[in-house]
Amino acid sequence: MAGVNKVILLGNLGADPEVRHLEGDKVVANLRLATTETYKDRNGNRVENTEWHDLEVWDGLARIAEQYLKKGSKIFVEGKIKSDTWQDEQGNNRKKIRIRVQNFTMVDSRNADQGTSAPSQSYTGQSSPVNTGNGDSGLDSDEADDLPF
Amino acid sequence: MAGVNKVILLGNLGADPEVRHLEGDKVVANLRLATTETYKDRNGNRVENTEWHDLEVWDGLARIAEQYLKKGSKIFVEGKIKSDTWQDEQGNNRKKIRIRVQNFTMVDSRNADQGTSAPSQSYTGQSSPVNTGNGDSGLDSDEADDLPF
Amino acid sequence: MAGVNKVILLGNLGADPEVRHLEGDKVVANLRLATTETYKDRNGNRVENTEWHDLEVWDGLARIAEQYLKKGSKIFVEGKIKSDTWQDEQGNNRKKIRIRVQNFTMVDSRNADQGTSAPSQSYTGQSSPVNTGNGDSGLDSDEADDLPF
Amino acid sequence: MAGVNKVILLGNLGADPEVRHLEGDKVVANLRLATTETYKDRNGNRVENTEWHDLEVWDGLARIAEQYLKKGSKIFVEGKIKSDTWQDEQGNNRKKIRIRVQNFTMVDSRNADQGTSAPSQSYTGQSSPVNTGNGDSGLDSDEADDLPF
DNA sequence: TTTT
DNA sequence: TTTT
Numbered sequence: 001m002a003g004v005n006k007v008i009l010l011g012n013l014g015a016d017p018e019v020r021h022l023e024g025d026k027v028v029a030n031l032r033l034a035t036t037e038t039y040k041d042r043n044g045n046r047v048e049n050t051e052w053h054d055l056e057v058w059d060g061l062a063r064i065a066e067q068y069l070k071k072g073s074k075i076f077v078e079g080k081i082k083s084d085t086w087q088d089e090q091g092n093n094r095k096k097i098r099i100r101v102q103n104f105t106m107v108d109s110r111n112a113d114q115g116t117s118a119p120s121q122s123y124t125g126q127s128s129p130v131n132t133g134n135g136d137s138g139l140d141s142d143e144a145d146d147l148p149f
Numbered sequence: 150m151a152g153v154n155k156v157i158l159l160g161n162l163g164a165d166p167e168v169r170h171l172e173g174d175k176v177v178a179n180l181r182l183a184t185t186e187t188y189k190d191r192n193g194n195r196v197e198n199t200e201w202h203d204l205e206v207w208d209g210l211a212r213i214a215e216q217y218l219k220k221g222s223k224i225f226v227e228g229k230i231k232s233d234t235w236q237d238e239q240g241n242n243r244k245k246i247r248i249r250v251q252n253f254t255m256v257d258s259r260n261a262d263q264g265t266s267a268p269s270q271s272y273t274g275q276s277s278p279v280n281t282g283n284g285d286s287g288l289d290s291d292e293a294d295d296l297p298f
Numbered sequence: 299m300a301g302v303n304k305v306i307l308l309g310n311l312g313a314d315p316e317v318r319h320l321e322g323d324k325v326v327a328n329l330r331l332a333t334t335e336t337y338k339d340r341n342g343n344r345v346e347n348t349e350w351h352d353l354e355v356w357d358g359l360a361r362i363a364e365q366y367l368k369k370g371s372k373i374f375v376e377g378k379i380k381s382d383t384w385q386d387e388q389g390n391n392r393k394k395i396r397i398r399v400q401n402f403t404m405v406d407s408r409n410a411d412q413g414t415s416a417p418s419q420s421y422t423g424q425s426s427p428v429n430t431g432n433g434d435s436g437l438d439s440d441e442a443d444d445l446p447f
Numbered sequence: 448m449a450g451v452n453k454v455i456l457l458g459n460l461g462a463d464p465e466v467r468h469l470e471g472d473k474v475v476a477n478l479r480l481a482t483t484e485t486y487k488d489r490n491g492n493r494v495e496n497t498e499w500h501d502l503e504v505w506d507g508l509a510r511i512a513e514q515y516l517k518k519g520s521k522i523f524v525e526g527k528i529k530s531d532t533w534q535d536e537q538g539n540n541r542k543k544i545r546i547r548v549q550n551f552t553m554v555d556s557r558n559a560d561q562g563t564s565a566p567s568q569s570y571t572g573q574s575s576p577v578n579t580g581n582g583d584s585g586l587d588s589d590e591a592d593d594l595p596f
Numbered sequence: 597t598t599t600t
Numbered sequence: 601t602t603t604t
Contacts, residue, residue, distance in 0.1 A: 002254045003482035004225055004457035005498055007528070008306065010374055010405065011450040014601035034602040035450035051452055051528060052601075072602060074405070076153055076308055076374075081454070081498060081528075090537065097544045105151045107308070107372070107405055108603090152333035153308035154349055156379070157455065159523055159554065160301040163597035183598040184301035200303055200379060201597075221598060223554070225457055225523075230305070230349060230379075239388065246395045256457070256521070256554055257599090300552045301599080302523055374451055403449045450603080 007099050009053060009077040010107065011035035017057075019066045029062040031055040031069070031101075033077065055079065057101040065104070074108035077101055156248050158202060158226040159256065160184035166206075168215045178211035180204040180218070180250075182226065204228065206250040214253070223257035226250055305397050307351060307375040308405065309333035315355075317364045327360035329353040329367070329399075331375065353377065355399040363402070372406035375399055454546050456500060456524040457554065458482035464504075466513045476509035478502040478516070478548075480524065502526065504548040512551070521555035524548055 014032040021027050033053045041047050055077065057065050069075065079101040088094050163181040170176050182202045190196050204226065206214050218224065228250040237243045312330040319325050331351045339345050353375065355363045367373065377399040386392045461479040468474050483497045502524065504512050516522065526548040535541045 002485055003459075004254060004455060004523075005482040005484065005500075006227075006455040008453040008455070009451060010308075010403070011452075012602035014603095032601065035452040036603065037452065038449055038604095050602080051530060053452075053528065074603070076451075078155075081500065083498060105153060105308070151336055152310075153306060153374075154333040154335065154351075155306040157304040157306070158302060159457075159552070160303075161598035163599095181597060184303040185599065186303065187300055187600095199598080200381060202303075202379065223599070225302075230351065232349060254457070302552060304525075376453075403451060 005080040007077070007079045007081055009033060009035055009079075009099070011053070011074070013069060013071055013073045013075070014052065016070045017062075017065045019062060025059075027059055027062040027066070029057040029065040031057065031065065033075070033099075054096075054098045055101050056082070056098045057104070061101060061103065068106060073106065076105040076107050078103050154229040156226070156228045156230055158182055158184055158228075158248070160202075160223070160226075162218060162220055162222045162224070163201065165219045166211075166214045168211060174208075176208055176211040176215070178206040178214040180206065180214065182224070182248075203245075203247045204250050205231070205247045206253070210250060210252065217255060222255065225254040225256050227252050303378040305375070305377045305379055307331060307333055307377075307397070309351070309372070309375075311367060311369055311371045311373070312350065314368045315360075315363045317360060323357075325357055325360040325364070327355040327363040329355065329363065331373070331397075352394075352396045353399050354380070354396045355402070359399060359401065366404060371404065374403040374405050376401050452527040454524070454526045454528055456480060456482055456526075456546070458500075458521070458524075460516060460518055460520045460522070461499065463517045464509075464512045466509060472506075474506055474509040474513070476504040476512040478504065478512065480522070480546075501543075501545045502548050503529070503545045504551070508548060508551065515553060520553065523552040523554050525550050 011033045014034050017029040017031050019027060019029045031054075033055055034050050035053065036048060036050045038046055038048045077099065079099040081097055082100045083095050083097045085093065085095045160182045163183050166178040166180050168176060168178045180203075182204055183199050184202065185197060185199045187195055187197045226248065228248040230246060231249045232244050232246045234242065234244045309331045312332050315327040315329050317325060317327045329352075331353050332348050333351065334346055334348045336344055336346045375397065377397040379395060380398045381393050381395045383391065383393045458480045461481050464476040464478050466474060466476045478501075480500045480502055481497050482500065483495060485493055485495045488494050524546065526546040528544060529547045530542050530544050532540065532542045
């Protein structure tokens with residue numbers, strides 16, 4: 001059966017995006033994202049717990065990430081879990097999990113405004129008119145090549 | 150700022166889809182979806198609570214809904230909240246909320262198998278390669294016209 | 299069958315919370331939340347579309363909302379769709395949809411820091427068995443006595 | 448700042464739950480969940496891609512999983528990403544990611560009905576203040592005594 | 597008006 | 601390695 005594999009994150013980048021431009025116009029950006037939760041333990045002390053996520057962004061979104069995101073940027077991310085498996089030098093099976101980003105939104109527009117030609121409005125990675133079933137307006141569907149600013 | 154407006158539902162259709170074919174190849178399907186939660190009240194009695202949702206599906210997804218969904222179908226839905234506002238005959242401002250479906254997945258393939266040429270595999274409304282940032286394989290992006298079966 | 303009814307929003311409050319303290323230590327806060335999406339239309343013009351959501355927050359979370367949220371606050375919200383139905387004066391069946399908030403997170407802590415004793419850490423509302431998957435009435439949460447700061 | 452770390456999955460168990468009863472009334476169940484997506488490649492061939500997820504369920508939910516889930520069960524899951532890190536024998540830093548389950552819903556109740564005393568109503572796991580937004584240790588949930596049936 |  |  002068809003299933004669902006969805007990840008929703010809101011956090012800050014621990015480093016600038018690492019971007020590789022591949023052959024055939026393909027681009028991939030790797031991001032490190034921290035999501036921090038705070039809670040009180042049973043003694044009433046505040047505890048902070050941070051999880052680090054490896055994000056992978058492709059093509060049009062990667063170009064946007066390269067241009068507008070940097071260390072510290074706060075983003076909302078939608079994606080899916082994707083594992084890579086391989087054998088290491090000792091012949092052990094290894095597995096690494098990444099979040100394949102389907103879209104992201106810059107939440108903290110202060111970052112977008114500093115030292116760049118970025119817009120005052122932050123960016124929302126948009127769903128395409130194809131899968132939004134968007135009957136409103138017939139948006140063109142080439143957002144991948146069509147930076148939103 | 151760019152925001153997020155996302156709805157995730159899992160439930161059953163209360164009726165067959167109502168489909169209208171509009172000019173210019175546009176299609177809209179309206180669905181009634183029930184999501185039922187059960188819990189125990191403070192007396193330990195099981196209580197069942199059903200919420201009914203008005204869903205709106207467009208174009209390619211609407212055609213799939215028309216073909217494969219019917220009363221009782223169990224589906225997983227992703228969409229967004231969308232309100233229509235108007236004035237009624239008394240001049241009162243009125244507002245109606247619908248869920249604009251962005252994709253859906255048939256969960257209960259039993260329905261798909263009964264009395265139809267439906268596939269044994271249920272359908273997953275797929276994100277487009279544009280917004281999945283899909284670097285895997287370069288899927289063509291015309292799913293809207295490209296029924297998945 | 300048990301279903302799923304989940305809403306995820308990220309946006310800004312259009313007004314200060316409206317809070318009512320009810321009998322029996324119950325508190326309800328009503329919030330107006332705007333989620334804005336921007337996209338380019340077929341002519342390449344940026345279009346901005348805002349959806350307004352009516353949120354309902356109860357008890358412990360309502361007290362936190364009262365204390366820390368105000369007009370303009372940016373929050374991430376998790377909740378469920380909940381409809382109220384009634385008959386109006388003309389005898390018409392009426393229905394109003396609200397988002398019952400299950401937890402929220404302050405995203406823009408700049409708001410929290412202005413003119414209040416708010417913490418330097420923003421708050422993440424936590425789910426509880428009481429306010430999650432819950433019937434309307436009869437919440438007897440202890441969140442009220444357990445503010446997270 | 449407080450962040451968001453949320454995972455939503457819908458899929459089938461690849462094996463029966465592995466349950467360990469720990470000291471102090473604690474229980475943990477490990478589940479293997481497959482989420483399958485299907486799409487057409489550029490040649491129009493249907494491609495099926497399955498991702499396997501390691502789920503970790505604690506205490507009350509673990510007991511429910513033990514009792515009602517088995518190989519093949521279809522479930523909807525809500526949880527968060529959680530990584531364990533350690534050094535292997537070669538002194539390499541290793542990391543393993545699991546999904547900490549916050550609640551789950553049995554979607555295909557046919558499984559629940561076969562060869563067991565399972566209820567005709569399927570179960571929706573409810574969030575609790577204990578297992579939500581929670582640190583690892585020190586759960587002292589009372590879910591164990593409060594099975595929802 | 598669904599489902600179990 | 602982020603953020604407040």
